[in-house]
Amino acid sequence: MGKIDPADVGRPLTVGEVARRSGLAVSALHFYESKGLIRSVRSMGGQRRYGRDVLRRVAIIKVAQRIGIPLAAISAALASLPEERTPTKADWSRLSRLWRAELDDRIAQLTRLRDQLDDCIGCGCLSIDACKLRNPLDQLSEHGSGPQRL
Known part of the structure; x- marks a missing residue:
């Protein structure tokens, strides 16, 4: 790495x-x-x-995207940060606490999905009428087969 020219800092x-x-x-x-x-x-x-603060903001965006945070949530989080200031460690801690809860929820959903997948392979039905993986949350099926909204 070369020397940093003091004139380049700002x-x-x-x-x-x-x-x-x-x-x-x-x-x-x-x-x-x-x-x-x-x-x-x-x-x-x-x-x-x-501004040089953009480098830290881009790093936050990249990390958030890597863990699956939607751009809308990233945008809202960045909007909560003061303008024209490099995000601090405290800023990151606050954002990561918010995203930790979202990740915990996603992990729980994936764990349930994994567990249902084991059951599905065991039953072997893969029925569109009965399988919660093949046809999740199909509440209209309770009203009979075929189109229910006309």
């Missing part, structure tokens, strides 16, 4: 610099910006410039 980053430092494609950064997850300003020449 300088906004180009989209290429953010892409290189975050490991994301430029198109992904443009997509995140179009969804309001990150923000840029335009230079005199019309080019995007990002």
Whole structure:
């Protein structure tokens, strides 16, 4: 690694610099910006410039996506953070607590699904009428076969 020029510390980053430092494609950064997850300003020449806080925000987005958090939830979480400030460890702790509950729910759902799958293989029916995996939550089946909403 090269030396850091003190004059560069407060300088906004180009989209290429953010892409290189975050490991994301430029198109992904443009997509995140179009969804309001990150923000840029335009230079005199019309080019995007990002504050350095965007690197931490992009890291949060990447981690959240990796664990399966929907973009809408990520957007809401990022909106709760102060603008123009790099998210802190305390910010991350608060966000991760929110997402931990969602992950716990998803783990419980997957565990139930796994357990039902074992039962389904055991019965061998795979019936569209009776199988909770093949036809989950089919409440209209109680009213008979065929279309029930006309």
